[in-house]
Amino acid sequence: MKAGAMRGLLVVSMSIFVRRIGRNLMRLPLCLAAVVAVLGAGPVFAQGDYPAKPIRMVVGFPPGGGNDIIARLLGSKLQEAWGQSVVIDNRPGAGSIIATEIVAKAPPDGYTLLVNASGMVINPSMYATLPYDALRDFEPVTMLVSFAFVLVVNPSLPAHSMTELVQYAKSQPGTLNYSSAAAAFQLAVELLKIQTGISLNHVPYKGSVPAITAVLANDTQLTIVDTTAAMPQIRAGKLRALAVALPRRSPSLPEVPTMA
Template structure:
């Protein structure tokens, strides 16, 4: 009787294990059969919001299913990230996040979620280049001139917020170059840009989406870019690494996540369709129009990027001595 009961239990467990993949496949076949909600953990109007709305529109057209965009700003993105991390893992609540999501663990002592345990990567949307700029009213024509001035006199550099990529880059240069400049954090890139145009801050590491139109207008001047390579729209602007300053290889990006536990067939289906949209002529043009560099990769590829960049930003935060509030 005992052996028979044990055999029946094992048979039932085996049947359940075999049924789970089949159930996941069935769910993927019917997905999506209701509204999909894209959650943006920042206010409307920024690069993250623009990218999310572009993808939402194209996904809605492709899948003939409603795709909404919901802005949940607060705590530097933590509120929106946490909302998705705790949502049902069914593919209907989707996070459009930025690099902050893997920078935060090295900057904050406590987070309500674990990016590697509570969220699953779907695809990297695009890279958001960072440009070291000065107002046209400043005399500096190179990074060397800026650094030389920073060694002999105090000046201010602006960022789009404390413990952001802009801040990390600024403090890293301060440490590496031995310059004395004061950090002035702003509540976003837009107010920072206004003070740059007014020549109220000497320099800034600014995202290319915000900086692009003013660079074209000649109102601010590019001195260098972050990342491993030069940017197609700024081919003559050297990288920080080319100029002899390592540590600026990690870049900002936009990426898509779903709650951990979302069936892999659903993750793969969403990843493939979003990657197709991103790499389509319309998707690429839409992202490039706001000076983003399209990526559109697989979930597996994006996961490798996350692990690589997590280590990179941890090293930058440690070297720069930056901590979140």
């Protein structure tokens, strides 16, 4: 494998979950899925008397990241469609475990929704114990979007490609720090380390925005994050994108090569 190459397709899929009520599916998943399917395609009406009060949408990451942006866009559409307030409740920390636990302990009435991504699948494999059971306690409603991963560096780093990054990291072992926003992003960098033989120090953060801010401040020198969160800083020239984790170049970043 050539220097800088990275096998595999890395994306993070974002979905909505609701607290499960026994073994019976709620009307909510059908209603919400219908709204998501026709976003922007015309009027949508709530089923029966749902929702009869404001909806709480819990997001496991800080404002400004991909999960938060999509949740707010969706919340605005649902509010318009249902005629009820949709409150975005950001509860960052512990790779979305805090937010997931909140929803797991909420009343199972369909009025508290969880917007989550890969942590719903990854966390049960990374932690011996969790304050919830992802399969038993939750009902998936719908998948919303999938984000590609992008590796970005501080522009002061003397690396303009993955090959140059690997070469520089090998020449300065143990001196480069990377920030991560969640388990999926951390695992992506750890995979890169294994496949290229470089040494990087991990610094965890509660979300994509603080992870990116750390790179901007040069507290960390690189990170892998979702393209949605990184795009404004890439476009402004404040971050340098080295590669996207896709089989082909991203239409939104056509000038950035793939990691393969």
